Amino acid sequence: MSSPESVASVASVDSVVRVRVPAKVNVQLAVGGRRADGFHGLASVFFAVGLYDEVTAVPSDRLRITVEGADAAHVPTDDSNLAAKAARLLGARHGIEPNVHLHIVKGIPVAGGMAGGSADAAAALVACDALWGTGSSRAELVELAAELGSDVPFSLLGGVALGEGRGELLTPVPVAGTFHWVFAVADGGLSTPAVYGECDRLRELGGGSADSDVPAPAADPVLLAALRSGDVTALGAALSNDLQDAALSLRPGLADTLRAGTDAGAIGALVSGSGPTCAFLAKDAAAARTLAEALESSGSCQAARLAEGPVLGATAVN
Numbered sequence: 216m217s218s219p220e221s222v223a224s225v226a227s228v229d230s231v232v233r234v235r236v237p238a239k240v241n242v243q244l245a246v247g248g249r250r251a252d253g254f255h256g257l258a259s260v261f262f263a264v265g266l267y268d269e270v271t272a273v274p275s276d277r278l279r280i281t282v283e284g285a286d287a288a289h290v291p292t293d294d295s296n297l298a299a300k301a302a303r304l305l306g307a308r309h310g311i312e313p314n315v316h317l318h319i320v321k322g323i324p325v326a327g328g329m330a331g332g333s334a335d336a337a338a339a340l341v342a343c344d345a346l347w348g349t350g351s352s353r354a355e356l357v358e359l360a361a362e363l364g365s366d367v368p369f370s371l372l373g374g375v376a377l378g379e380g381r382g383e384l385l386t387p388v389p390v391a392g393t394f395h396w397v398f399a400v401a402d403g404g405l406s407t408p409a410v411y412g413e414c415d416r417l418r419e420l421g422g423g424s425a426d427s428d429v430p431a432p433a434a435d436p437v438l439l440a441a442l443r444s445g446d447v448t449a450l451g452a453a454l455s456n457d458l459q460d461a462a463l464s465l466r467p468g469l470a471d472t473l474r475a476g477t478d479a480g481a482i483g484a485l486v487s488g489s490g491p492t493c494a495f496l497a498k499d500a501a502a503a504r505t506l507a508e509a510l511e512s513s514g515s516c517q518a519a520r521l522a523e524g525p526v527l528g529a530t531a532v533n
């Protein structure tokens with residue numbers, strides 16, 4: 216992987232800028248208690264995988280968003296689109312009218328727990344910075360990204376990183392080699408706030424409180440060691456997601472998806488982030504192909520997608 220700094224340095228005052236940005240899976244998602252500001256404290260090990268959205272920026276007479284791809288109908292094209300918010304924020308920082316047409320090609324499942332909206336926001340920051348020649352440093356883009364959402368800084372960074380705070384305070388995590396994943400895409404999405412709400416409800420049902428009784432979240436040293444050494448079996452055994460029970464409670468059919476993947480030889484299986492996409496770790500590329508076929512024929516998901524990782528964050532490709 217080239218250094219993340221290289222992304223911003225691709226900036227040139229071009230009339231078309233195309234940026235490719237990956238999805239993420241949380242190989243660990245430890246959810247702490249609800250904080251006074253309503254967010255949950257997290258220890259989130261983000262892992263960037265090769266399922267991509269592409270955002271193309273061209274000058275326009277106003278801010279315009281268009282979306283293409285299977286899930287396009289579920290993506291807003293008004294000011295609530297995170298890519299539009301990113302363009303406005305960068306423009307406001309530099310006193311520039313955000314007159315840009317952002318065309319988004321969605322390859323990342325929408326509302327799938329893979330940070331698709333955050334990815335588009337990160338891509339829009341990189342694309343508009345290049346289009347407008349604003350020459351932001353990586354640190355400046357990361358600061359704007361954190362204002363846009365907890366997952367946006369990681370979509371800029373890529374690779375593997377530990378996210379603390381509400382997920383936006385990132386520390387890169389060393390990784391050896393490439394891992395092979397299969398993602399079981401579900402029919403329809405899950406709302407991230409609804410899944411956190413269900414997590415709190417289940418904690419209270421269990422007799423505790425959703426805030427003060429919950430232990431402080433921390434990265435699992437066994438998982439970090441598995442990533443560092445490239446040990447796929449150890450990583451598969453260490454995968455964990457504190458939101459999984461809540462996602463399964465809201466979408467019980469996901470238990471069938473997880474079982475289908477495990478029965479077909481996955482080395483590890485978990486719900487991705489807030490779901491409903493399920494993530495499966497395979498021993499190698501051939502095992503991933505076999506696993507994807509088994510998942511598709513099980514009828515327990517809408518589609519199975521292969522992806523390797525870790526990969527770079529938002530990167531200009533023209």
Ligand code: ATP
Pocket residue numbers: 289290291295296297298319324325326327328329330331332333335336366404405407488489490
């Ligand atoms: P996360 O994993 O960060 O919690 P997610 O992957 O579950 O997020 P997204 O794909 O980011 O979910 O979409 C969540 C909602 O955000 C969508 O239902 C949609 O209404 C809205 N949204 C705003 N901008 C975008 C965008 N550019 N792409 C997708 N959804 C967007």
